[in-house]
Amino acid sequence: MRLLIVGALEGQLSEATKLAMQGGAKVAHAPSIEIALATLRAGRGADLLLVDVMMDIAALIAGLAAERIAIPLVACGVETNAAAAVNAIRAGAKEYIPLPPDADLIAAVIAAVARDASEFLFRDPAMERVVKMADQIAGSDASVLITGESGTGKEVVAKYLHAHSKRASKPFISINCAAIPEALLESELFGHEKGAFTGAIGRRIGKFEEANAGTLLLDEISEMDFRLQSKLLRAIQERLIDRVGGSKPVPVDIRILATSNRNLNEAVREGSFREDLLFRLNVVNLKLPALRDRPGDIAALSDHFVAKYAKANGLTHRTLSPEAQVALLGAPWPGNVRELENTLHRAVLLSQTDIIGPDAISLPDGTGLSEAAEAHSLSAQLAQTAETMSRAMVGRTVADVERDLILDTLDHTLGNRTHAANILGISIRTLRNKLNQYADEGTFVPGPGEQRSVA
Known part of the structure:
Protein backbone atom coordinates (compact mmCIF):
# COMPACT_ATOMS: atom_id res chain seq x y z
CA MET A 1 0.00 0.00 0.00
CA ARG A 2 1.64 3.25 -1.21
CA LEU A 3 0.29 6.50 0.20
CA LEU A 4 1.14 9.96 -1.15
CA ILE A 5 0.31 12.80 1.25
CA VAL A 6 -0.22 16.17 -0.42
CA GLY A 7 0.02 19.31 1.72
CA ALA A 8 2.03 20.92 4.49
CA LEU A 9 3.44 18.08 6.57
CA GLU A 10 3.01 19.47 10.05
CA GLY A 11 0.90 18.99 13.14
CA GLN A 12 -2.11 16.74 12.71
CA LEU A 13 -1.31 15.79 9.12
CA SER A 14 2.09 14.60 10.33
CA GLU A 15 0.29 12.46 12.92
CA ALA A 16 -1.88 10.97 10.18
CA THR A 17 1.33 10.06 8.33
CA LYS A 18 2.67 8.22 11.39
CA LEU A 19 -0.59 6.31 11.82
CA ALA A 20 -0.59 5.32 8.15
CA MET A 21 2.98 4.04 8.40
CA GLN A 22 2.07 2.08 11.53
CA GLY A 23 -0.77 0.57 9.49
CA GLY A 24 1.74 -0.79 6.98
CA ALA A 25 1.57 1.91 4.32
CA LYS A 26 4.63 3.20 2.46
CA VAL A 27 4.31 6.96 2.71
CA ALA A 28 5.69 9.71 0.45
CA HIS A 29 5.09 13.46 0.72
CA ALA A 30 4.46 16.24 -1.79
CA PRO A 31 4.07 19.79 -0.41
CA SER A 32 2.18 21.04 -3.48
CA ILE A 33 -0.10 19.87 -6.27
CA GLU A 34 2.60 20.46 -8.88
CA ILE A 35 5.12 18.30 -7.00
CA ALA A 36 2.46 15.62 -6.46
CA LEU A 37 1.75 15.42 -10.20
CA ALA A 38 5.48 15.40 -11.02
CA THR A 39 6.01 12.57 -8.52
CA LEU A 40 3.26 10.49 -10.14
CA ARG A 41 4.56 11.19 -13.66
CA ALA A 42 8.05 10.04 -12.67
CA GLY A 43 6.83 6.55 -11.79
CA ARG A 44 6.99 6.94 -8.01
CA GLY A 45 3.38 5.84 -7.96
CA ALA A 46 0.76 5.70 -5.24
CA ASP A 47 -2.33 3.65 -4.46
CA LEU A 48 -4.01 6.50 -2.57
CA LEU A 49 -3.66 10.28 -2.26
CA LEU A 50 -4.32 11.82 1.18
CA VAL A 51 -4.75 15.54 0.54
CA ASP A 52 -5.06 18.52 2.88
CA VAL A 53 -8.60 19.83 2.36
CA MET A 54 -7.26 23.40 2.12
CA MET A 55 -5.39 22.51 -1.08
CA ASP A 56 -7.07 23.13 -4.44
CA ILE A 57 -8.49 19.61 -4.68
CA ALA A 58 -10.57 20.39 -7.76
CA ALA A 59 -7.39 21.48 -9.59
CA LEU A 60 -5.54 18.35 -8.48
CA ILE A 61 -8.36 16.08 -9.67
CA ALA A 62 -8.53 17.99 -12.96
CA GLY A 63 -4.76 17.57 -13.36
CA LEU A 64 -5.00 13.84 -12.71
CA ALA A 65 -7.81 13.49 -15.25
CA ALA A 66 -5.98 15.57 -17.86
CA GLU A 67 -2.89 13.36 -17.58
CA ARG A 68 -4.93 10.15 -17.43
CA ILE A 69 -3.79 9.21 -13.94
CA ALA A 70 -6.36 7.13 -12.06
CA ILE A 71 -5.75 7.19 -8.29
CA PRO A 72 -8.40 7.50 -5.54
CA LEU A 73 -8.17 10.67 -3.46
CA VAL A 74 -9.17 11.21 0.19
CA ALA A 75 -9.34 14.67 1.71
CA CYS A 76 -8.49 15.43 5.35
CA GLY A 77 -8.82 18.50 7.55
CA VAL A 78 -9.96 19.85 10.90
CA GLU A 79 -13.62 19.30 11.71
CA THR A 80 -14.39 23.04 11.47
CA ASN A 81 -13.66 22.97 7.71
CA ALA A 82 -17.18 21.71 6.92
CA ALA A 83 -17.59 23.80 3.76
CA ALA A 84 -14.16 22.78 2.47
CA ALA A 85 -14.99 19.11 3.15
CA VAL A 86 -18.24 19.39 1.15
CA ASN A 87 -16.40 21.08 -1.72
CA ALA A 88 -13.74 18.35 -1.71
CA ILE A 89 -16.35 15.60 -1.99
CA ARG A 90 -18.14 17.49 -4.74
CA ALA A 91 -14.84 17.88 -6.60
CA GLY A 92 -14.35 14.12 -6.62
CA ALA A 93 -12.68 13.11 -3.35
CA LYS A 94 -13.74 9.59 -2.35
CA GLU A 95 -13.85 10.31 1.37
CA TYR A 96 -13.17 12.94 4.02
CA ILE A 97 -11.14 12.19 7.18
CA PRO A 98 -11.48 14.69 10.05
CA LEU A 99 -8.38 15.72 11.98
CA PRO A 100 -7.03 15.06 14.56
CA PRO A 101 -6.76 11.61 12.97
CA ASP A 102 -8.32 8.49 14.42
CA ALA A 103 -6.11 5.39 14.16
CA ASP A 104 -9.03 3.06 13.36
CA LEU A 105 -10.35 5.40 10.66
CA ILE A 106 -6.95 5.72 9.00
CA ALA A 107 -6.57 1.91 9.10
CA ALA A 108 -10.06 1.42 7.65
CA VAL A 109 -9.36 3.74 4.71
CA ILE A 110 -6.05 1.99 3.99
CA ALA A 111 -7.74 -1.42 4.20
CA ALA A 112 -10.55 -0.30 1.89
CA VAL A 113 -8.08 0.76 -0.78
CA ALA A 114 -5.78 -2.23 -0.29
CA ARG A 115 -8.93 -4.46 -0.45
CA ASP A 116 -7.35 -7.73 0.63
CA ALA A 117 -5.82 -8.47 4.00
CA SER A 118 -2.16 -9.37 4.06
CA GLU A 119 -2.73 -12.46 6.21
CA PHE A 120 -2.55 -15.71 4.30
CA LEU A 121 -4.21 -18.19 6.60
CA PHE A 122 -5.24 -21.63 5.39
CA ARG A 123 -5.86 -25.04 6.91
CA ASP A 124 -7.99 -26.91 4.40
CA PRO A 125 -6.35 -29.61 2.19
CA ALA A 126 -7.96 -28.06 -0.91
CA MET A 127 -6.08 -24.82 -0.27
CA GLU A 128 -2.91 -26.62 0.77
CA ARG A 129 -2.74 -28.16 -2.71
CA VAL A 130 -2.93 -24.69 -4.28
CA VAL A 131 -0.20 -23.35 -2.00
CA LYS A 132 2.01 -26.35 -2.72
CA MET A 133 1.78 -25.62 -6.45
CA ALA A 134 2.43 -21.92 -5.76
CA ASP A 135 5.61 -22.85 -3.87
CA GLN A 136 6.77 -24.96 -6.82
CA ILE A 137 6.44 -22.14 -9.36
CA ALA A 138 7.20 -19.09 -7.19
CA GLY A 139 10.89 -19.02 -8.11
CA SER A 140 10.28 -19.02 -11.87
CA ASP A 141 9.41 -16.11 -14.14
CA ALA A 142 6.45 -17.94 -15.68
CA SER A 143 3.21 -15.99 -16.06
CA VAL A 144 0.51 -17.20 -13.68
CA LEU A 145 -3.26 -16.92 -14.05
CA ILE A 146 -5.05 -17.02 -10.69
CA THR A 147 -8.75 -17.82 -11.00
CA GLY A 148 -11.64 -18.22 -8.60
CA GLU A 149 -14.78 -16.55 -7.36
CA SER A 150 -14.68 -12.98 -6.08
CA GLY A 151 -13.39 -12.82 -2.51
CA THR A 152 -11.49 -16.13 -2.51
CA GLY A 153 -8.12 -14.43 -2.00
CA LYS A 154 -6.64 -14.18 -5.50
CA GLU A 155 -4.66 -11.02 -4.76
CA VAL A 156 -3.37 -12.50 -1.51
CA VAL A 157 -2.03 -15.49 -3.46
CA ALA A 158 -0.44 -13.13 -5.99
CA LYS A 159 1.39 -11.32 -3.16
CA TYR A 160 2.44 -14.71 -1.76
CA LEU A 161 3.96 -15.67 -5.13
CA HIS A 162 5.88 -12.39 -5.28
CA ALA A 163 7.11 -12.69 -1.69
CA HIS A 164 8.50 -16.17 -2.41
CA SER A 165 10.06 -15.27 -5.76
CA LYS A 166 13.56 -14.12 -6.64
CA ARG A 167 11.99 -10.69 -7.25
CA ALA A 168 10.73 -10.36 -3.67
CA SER A 169 12.95 -7.34 -2.91
CA LYS A 170 11.70 -5.52 -6.02
CA PRO A 171 8.38 -3.72 -6.60
CA PHE A 172 5.01 -5.48 -6.52
CA ILE A 173 2.63 -3.32 -8.55
CA SER A 174 -1.07 -4.09 -8.89
CA ILE A 175 -3.60 -2.55 -11.27
CA ASN A 176 -7.32 -3.30 -11.27
CA CYS A 177 -8.36 -3.49 -14.90
CA ALA A 178 -12.06 -3.34 -13.96
CA ALA A 179 -11.79 -0.20 -11.81
CA ILE A 180 -10.06 2.07 -14.34
CA PRO A 181 -12.02 3.54 -17.28
CA GLU A 182 -11.01 2.24 -20.70
CA ALA A 183 -9.79 5.68 -21.80
CA LEU A 184 -7.30 5.83 -18.91
CA LEU A 185 -6.13 2.24 -18.72
CA GLU A 186 -3.63 2.37 -21.59
CA SER A 187 -1.80 5.32 -20.05
CA GLU A 188 -1.94 3.67 -16.61
CA LEU A 189 -0.28 0.55 -18.00
CA PHE A 190 2.21 1.94 -20.48
CA GLY A 191 2.60 5.61 -19.59
CA HIS A 192 2.71 8.47 -22.08
CA GLU A 193 5.05 11.08 -23.55
CA LYS A 194 4.75 14.81 -23.21
CA GLY A 195 2.24 16.15 -25.74
CA ALA A 196 0.76 12.71 -26.49
CA PHE A 197 -2.71 14.18 -25.93
CA THR A 198 -4.28 17.36 -24.58
CA GLY A 199 -3.25 17.66 -20.94
CA ALA A 200 -0.09 15.56 -21.19
CA ILE A 201 2.29 18.26 -19.94
CA GLY A 202 5.11 15.84 -19.19
CA ARG A 203 6.29 12.25 -19.57
CA ARG A 204 4.34 9.84 -17.37
CA ILE A 205 5.72 6.44 -16.31
CA GLY A 206 3.14 3.63 -16.37
CA LYS A 207 2.70 0.51 -14.26
CA PHE A 208 4.91 -1.64 -16.48
CA GLU A 209 7.88 0.62 -15.87
CA GLU A 210 7.00 1.07 -12.18
CA ALA A 211 7.17 -2.72 -11.81
CA ASN A 212 10.50 -3.04 -13.65
CA ALA A 213 12.61 -5.86 -12.12
CA GLY A 214 9.60 -6.85 -10.02
CA THR A 215 6.08 -8.22 -10.45
CA LEU A 216 3.02 -6.71 -12.15
CA LEU A 217 -0.42 -7.99 -11.17
CA LEU A 218 -3.19 -7.45 -13.71
CA ASP A 219 -6.25 -7.79 -11.47
CA GLU A 220 -9.54 -8.80 -13.18
CA ILE A 221 -7.82 -9.07 -16.56
CA SER A 222 -11.07 -10.30 -18.16
CA GLU A 223 -12.46 -6.74 -17.99
CA MET A 224 -9.74 -5.26 -20.22
CA ASP A 225 -10.95 -3.80 -23.52
CA PHE A 226 -10.35 -6.14 -26.46
CA ARG A 227 -8.40 -3.52 -28.43
CA LEU A 228 -5.94 -2.97 -25.60
CA GLN A 229 -5.33 -6.71 -25.25
CA SER A 230 -3.20 -6.79 -28.43
CA LYS A 231 -0.83 -4.16 -27.02
CA LEU A 232 -0.64 -6.09 -23.76
CA LEU A 233 0.13 -9.29 -25.68
CA ARG A 234 3.12 -7.65 -27.38
CA ALA A 235 4.41 -6.32 -24.05
CA ILE A 236 4.26 -9.80 -22.50
CA GLN A 237 5.79 -11.56 -25.51
CA GLU A 238 8.62 -9.16 -26.23
CA ARG A 239 9.06 -7.42 -22.85
CA LEU A 240 8.83 -4.13 -24.72
CA ILE A 241 6.24 -1.41 -24.20
CA ASP A 242 5.22 1.65 -26.18
CA ARG A 243 4.31 4.73 -24.20
CA VAL A 244 1.30 6.56 -25.63
CA GLY A 245 2.78 9.05 -28.10
CA GLY A 246 6.22 7.42 -27.86
CA SER A 247 8.58 7.00 -30.81
CA LYS A 248 10.61 4.03 -29.59
CA PRO A 249 9.87 0.94 -27.48
CA VAL A 250 10.97 0.75 -23.85
CA PRO A 251 12.37 -2.56 -22.52
CA VAL A 252 10.97 -3.88 -19.23
CA ASP A 253 11.93 -6.83 -17.03
CA ILE A 254 8.87 -7.97 -15.13
CA ARG A 255 6.91 -11.04 -14.15
CA ILE A 256 3.23 -11.01 -15.07
CA LEU A 257 0.51 -12.32 -12.76
CA ALA A 258 -3.18 -12.01 -13.63
CA THR A 259 -6.47 -12.75 -11.89
CA SER A 260 -9.99 -13.37 -13.13
CA ASN A 261 -13.28 -14.38 -11.56
CA ARG A 262 -14.68 -15.20 -15.01
CA ASN A 263 -14.11 -18.27 -17.16
CA LEU A 264 -11.66 -16.92 -19.76
CA ASN A 265 -12.18 -19.90 -22.07
CA GLU A 266 -15.83 -18.88 -22.33
CA ALA A 267 -14.76 -15.27 -22.88
CA VAL A 268 -12.58 -16.48 -25.78
CA ARG A 269 -15.54 -18.33 -27.30
CA GLU A 270 -17.70 -15.22 -26.89
CA GLY A 271 -15.04 -13.13 -28.67
CA SER A 272 -14.37 -10.76 -25.75
CA PHE A 273 -10.91 -12.11 -24.90
CA ARG A 274 -7.96 -12.97 -27.15
CA GLU A 275 -7.05 -16.63 -27.22
CA ASP A 276 -3.34 -15.92 -27.82
CA LEU A 277 -3.28 -13.61 -24.78
CA LEU A 278 -4.91 -16.32 -22.66
CA PHE A 279 -2.17 -18.75 -23.72
CA ARG A 280 0.51 -16.22 -22.70
CA LEU A 281 -1.05 -15.54 -19.32
CA ASN A 282 -2.05 -19.10 -18.49
CA VAL A 283 1.36 -20.75 -18.39
CA VAL A 284 0.36 -21.92 -14.92
CA ASN A 285 -3.18 -21.76 -13.56
CA LEU A 286 -3.83 -21.54 -9.83
CA LYS A 287 -7.56 -22.14 -9.32
CA LEU A 288 -8.73 -21.14 -5.85
CA PRO A 289 -11.63 -23.16 -4.45
CA ALA A 290 -14.67 -21.33 -3.11
CA LEU A 291 -14.74 -20.88 0.66
CA ARG A 292 -17.77 -23.21 0.99
CA ASP A 293 -15.55 -25.97 -0.38
CA ARG A 294 -12.84 -25.26 2.23
CA PRO A 295 -14.40 -26.15 5.62
CA GLY A 296 -11.00 -26.25 7.32
CA ASP A 297 -10.39 -22.65 6.26
CA ILE A 298 -13.83 -21.49 7.42
CA ALA A 299 -13.06 -22.71 10.94
CA ALA A 300 -9.54 -21.23 11.07
CA LEU A 301 -10.50 -17.90 9.48
CA SER A 302 -13.55 -17.52 11.72
CA ASP A 303 -11.47 -17.79 14.89
CA HIS A 304 -8.89 -15.44 13.41
CA PHE A 305 -11.41 -12.72 12.45
CA VAL A 306 -13.22 -12.85 15.79
CA ALA A 307 -9.94 -12.40 17.69
CA LYS A 308 -8.72 -9.72 15.26
CA TYR A 309 -11.80 -7.49 15.50
CA ALA A 310 -12.29 -7.93 19.23
CA LYS A 311 -8.74 -6.64 19.71
CA ALA A 312 -9.08 -3.87 17.10
CA ASN A 313 -12.19 -2.50 18.80
CA GLY A 314 -10.82 -2.76 22.35
CA LEU A 315 -13.31 -5.45 23.37
CA THR A 316 -12.83 -8.40 25.70
CA HIS A 317 -11.82 -11.71 24.16
CA ARG A 318 -14.69 -13.28 22.23
CA THR A 319 -15.18 -16.85 21.05
CA LEU A 320 -17.65 -18.66 18.81
CA SER A 321 -19.98 -21.19 20.38
CA PRO A 322 -19.87 -24.77 19.00
CA GLU A 323 -23.33 -24.17 17.46
CA ALA A 324 -22.10 -21.02 15.72
CA GLN A 325 -19.06 -22.86 14.36
CA VAL A 326 -21.31 -25.57 12.89
CA ALA A 327 -23.64 -22.98 11.35
CA LEU A 328 -20.68 -21.08 9.84
CA LEU A 329 -19.55 -24.30 8.16
CA GLY A 330 -22.99 -24.79 6.64
CA ALA A 331 -23.54 -21.26 5.26
CA PRO A 332 -23.09 -20.74 1.48
CA TRP A 333 -20.68 -17.71 1.61
CA PRO A 334 -21.20 -16.44 -1.96
CA GLY A 335 -18.84 -13.55 -1.13
CA ASN A 336 -16.24 -16.01 0.17
CA VAL A 337 -13.52 -14.83 2.59
CA ARG A 338 -14.45 -11.17 2.25
CA GLU A 339 -18.06 -11.89 3.22
CA LEU A 340 -16.99 -14.11 6.13
CA GLU A 341 -14.71 -11.36 7.46
CA ASN A 342 -17.38 -8.66 7.26
CA THR A 343 -19.98 -10.94 8.85
CA LEU A 344 -17.77 -11.76 11.83
CA HIS A 345 -16.65 -8.14 12.23
CA ARG A 346 -20.33 -7.21 12.54
CA ALA A 347 -20.98 -10.10 14.96
CA VAL A 348 -18.12 -9.01 17.23
CA LEU A 349 -19.46 -5.44 17.38
CA LEU A 350 -23.07 -6.45 18.03
CA SER A 351 -22.54 -9.41 20.36
CA GLN A 352 -23.88 -8.84 23.89
CA THR A 353 -21.70 -11.53 25.47
CA ASP A 354 -18.22 -12.97 25.11
CA ILE A 355 -19.68 -16.14 23.55
CA ILE A 356 -21.00 -15.53 20.04
CA GLY A 357 -23.88 -17.86 19.22
CA PRO A 358 -25.49 -18.49 15.82
CA ASP A 359 -28.41 -16.17 16.64
CA ALA A 360 -25.99 -13.25 17.07
CA ILE A 361 -24.61 -13.66 13.52
CA SER A 362 -26.48 -12.38 10.48
CA LEU A 363 -25.55 -12.17 6.81
CA PRO A 364 -25.46 -8.84 4.92
CA ASP A 365 -29.02 -9.32 3.62
CA GLY A 366 -30.31 -9.78 7.18
CA THR A 367 -30.72 -13.54 6.89
CA GLY A 368 -29.90 -15.37 10.11
CA LEU A 369 -26.89 -17.64 10.02
CA SER A 370 -28.92 -20.70 11.01
CA GLU A 371 -31.49 -20.00 8.28
CA ALA A 372 -28.78 -19.57 5.65
CA ALA A 373 -27.05 -22.80 6.69
CA GLU A 374 -30.36 -24.70 6.57
CA ALA A 375 -31.26 -23.27 3.15
CA HIS A 376 -27.81 -24.06 1.80
CA SER A 377 -28.03 -27.63 3.14
CA LEU A 378 -31.43 -28.13 1.44
CA SER A 379 -30.10 -26.63 -1.79
CA ALA A 380 -27.10 -28.97 -1.70
CA GLN A 381 -29.36 -31.97 -1.12
CA LEU A 382 -31.60 -31.01 -4.05
CA ALA A 383 -28.57 -30.51 -6.28
CA GLN A 384 -27.19 -33.89 -5.27
CA THR A 385 -30.56 -35.56 -5.93
CA ALA A 386 -30.76 -33.90 -9.34
CA GLU A 387 -27.23 -35.04 -10.17
CA THR A 388 -28.04 -38.61 -9.10
CA MET A 389 -31.17 -38.64 -11.25
CA SER A 390 -29.25 -37.20 -14.19
CA ARG A 391 -26.57 -39.88 -13.91
CA ALA A 392 -29.23 -42.57 -13.74
CA MET A 393 -30.47 -41.49 -17.18
CA VAL A 394 -27.06 -41.74 -18.85
Missing part, protein backbone atom coordinates in the same frame (compact mmCIF):
# COMPACT_ATOMS: atom_id res chain seq x y z
CA GLY A 395 -27.02 -44.56 -21.43
CA ARG A 396 -30.79 -44.61 -21.88
CA THR A 397 -32.67 -43.40 -24.94
CA VAL A 398 -34.97 -40.39 -24.88
CA ALA A 399 -37.88 -42.68 -25.76
CA ASP A 400 -37.20 -44.89 -22.72
CA VAL A 401 -36.99 -41.91 -20.37
CA GLU A 402 -40.17 -40.42 -21.85
CA ARG A 403 -42.06 -43.72 -21.48
CA ASP A 404 -41.09 -44.08 -17.82
CA LEU A 405 -42.01 -40.46 -17.08
CA ILE A 406 -45.45 -40.86 -18.64
CA LEU A 407 -46.19 -44.17 -16.93
CA ASP A 408 -44.91 -42.95 -13.53
CA THR A 409 -47.13 -39.86 -13.81
CA LEU A 410 -50.11 -42.05 -14.76
CA ASP A 411 -49.29 -44.23 -11.75
CA HIS A 412 -49.26 -41.12 -9.55
CA THR A 413 -52.77 -40.14 -10.76
CA LEU A 414 -54.13 -43.67 -10.26
CA GLY A 415 -54.75 -44.01 -13.98
CA ASN A 416 -56.58 -40.69 -14.43
CA ARG A 417 -55.61 -39.74 -18.02
CA THR A 418 -56.85 -36.14 -17.89
CA HIS A 419 -54.99 -35.37 -14.67
CA ALA A 420 -51.80 -37.01 -15.99
CA ALA A 421 -51.95 -35.03 -19.24
CA ASN A 422 -52.27 -31.77 -17.32
CA ILE A 423 -49.25 -32.60 -15.15
CA LEU A 424 -47.16 -33.56 -18.22
CA GLY A 425 -48.24 -30.48 -20.16
CA ILE A 426 -49.50 -32.45 -23.18
CA SER A 427 -52.92 -32.93 -24.74
CA ILE A 428 -55.12 -35.87 -23.73
CA ARG A 429 -55.00 -37.04 -27.35
CA THR A 430 -51.18 -37.14 -27.34
CA LEU A 431 -51.25 -39.06 -24.06
CA ARG A 432 -53.73 -41.62 -25.44
CA ASN A 433 -51.59 -42.12 -28.55
CA LYS A 434 -48.49 -42.71 -26.40
CA LEU A 435 -50.30 -45.16 -24.12
CA ASN A 436 -51.68 -47.10 -27.11
CA GLN A 437 -48.16 -47.30 -28.52
CA TYR A 438 -46.78 -48.64 -25.22
CA ALA A 439 -49.59 -51.22 -24.99
CA ASP A 440 -48.88 -52.40 -28.55
CA GLU A 441 -45.19 -52.82 -27.57
CA GLY A 442 -46.22 -55.12 -24.70
CA THR A 443 -45.90 -52.63 -21.81
CA PHE A 444 -48.59 -52.81 -19.14
CA VAL A 445 -50.61 -49.59 -19.07
CA PRO A 446 -52.78 -49.17 -15.94
CA GLY A 447 -56.43 -48.34 -16.36
CA PRO A 448 -58.44 -45.92 -14.23
CA GLY A 449 -57.97 -46.72 -10.54
CA GLU A 450 -55.09 -49.11 -11.25
CA GLN A 451 -51.37 -48.90 -10.51
CA ARG A 452 -48.41 -50.71 -11.96
CA SER A 453 -46.92 -53.32 -9.71
CA VAL A 454 -43.84 -52.00 -7.89
CA ALA A 455 -40.89 -54.37 -7.49
